[in-house]
Amino acid sequence: MGSYTTINLMFLPYGAKEIYELLYKSANYLLAFNILLFLKTAVKEKIFVIFFCYLLTVGVIQFYSTYLFNKRINNIWLSHYYFISQFLFLSFFYYYLLKKRKIRIVIGGIIIFTMVVFTFQYLIEDHLFEKYNSLGIFFTQVVISSYAVIYFLNTLIKEKSYSYINSGIFIYMLTxxxxxxAGNLLVDTGPSLYMYFWVLNAFFCLLYQILINIEWWKSFYRKKTD
Known part of the structure; x- marks a missing residue:
């Protein structure tokens, strides 16, 4: 998402800029399409109501972020709403997806602990909205990746429902x-090299949306036609 909409395309060499824009726009279009698909069928399963709310929320933030970017208006502050809402929705998604009571208690504890820490962090650091919350973004993405790994382990000998969504979440959050x-470490090495990381991020954003789309067709369209 979000954070890569603030990059300066002038630092991308010829060819890389076009690839980035193609990946970025394709991911946005597919996100919008996925929102419409899940809107039609979300009420059929509680777990997909949560996932639809997740897609809708991050979609609104993403599209508004793109609008601000095109107007040359700073959109970094939106990244805070993006990663926190993403953390909350996907935490609740896995809370209902993982049935074991002990795992649910752990997820609930992580949600409460994380939100308390974020509350104090934003109260103490007045100017945090003017920059990326690097630690917060990294921490929440690692936590969500861990949820995905736990789900993989819990479904090794079972029918793998929601496997495409889970795979997409794991791949996108981890990468x-x-x-x-890596981008933060290399930011001082030169803008061109740094920007290539965001091109790579745009690719994984698109892959994530493709896997979400496949999950919808697998879970709903195929059942409808069977």
């Missing part, structure tokens, strides 16, 4: 956190 961390 995004690694790209973000």
């Amino acid at each position: 995004s956190s690694l790209i973000f961390a």
Whole structure:
């Protein structure tokens, strides 16, 4: 998402800029399409109501972020709403997806602990909205990746429902956190190299939306036609 809409495309060499824009726009269009698909069928399963709310929320933030970017208006502050809402919705998604009581207690505890920490962090750091919350973004993405791993382990000998969504979440969260961390380390090495990381991030954003789309067709369209 979000954070890569603030990059300066002038630092991308010829060819890379076009690839980035194609990936970025394709991911946005597919996100909008996925929102419409899940809107039609979300009421059929509680778990998909949560996932639809997640897609809708991050979609609104993403599209508004793109609008501000096109107007050359700073949109970094939106990244805070993006990663916090993403953390909350996907935490609740896995809370209902993972049935074991102990796991649910752990997820509930993580949600409460994380939100308390964020509350104090934003109260103490007055100017945090003017920059990325690097630690917060990295932490929440690693936590969500951990949820996905736990779900993988819990479904090794069972029918793998929601496997495409879970795979998409794991791949995107893990790669995004690694790209973000590496990008921050390489930001002083030169803008061109740094920007290539955001091109890579745009690719994984698109892959994430593709896997979400496949999950919808697998879960709803195929059942409808069977």
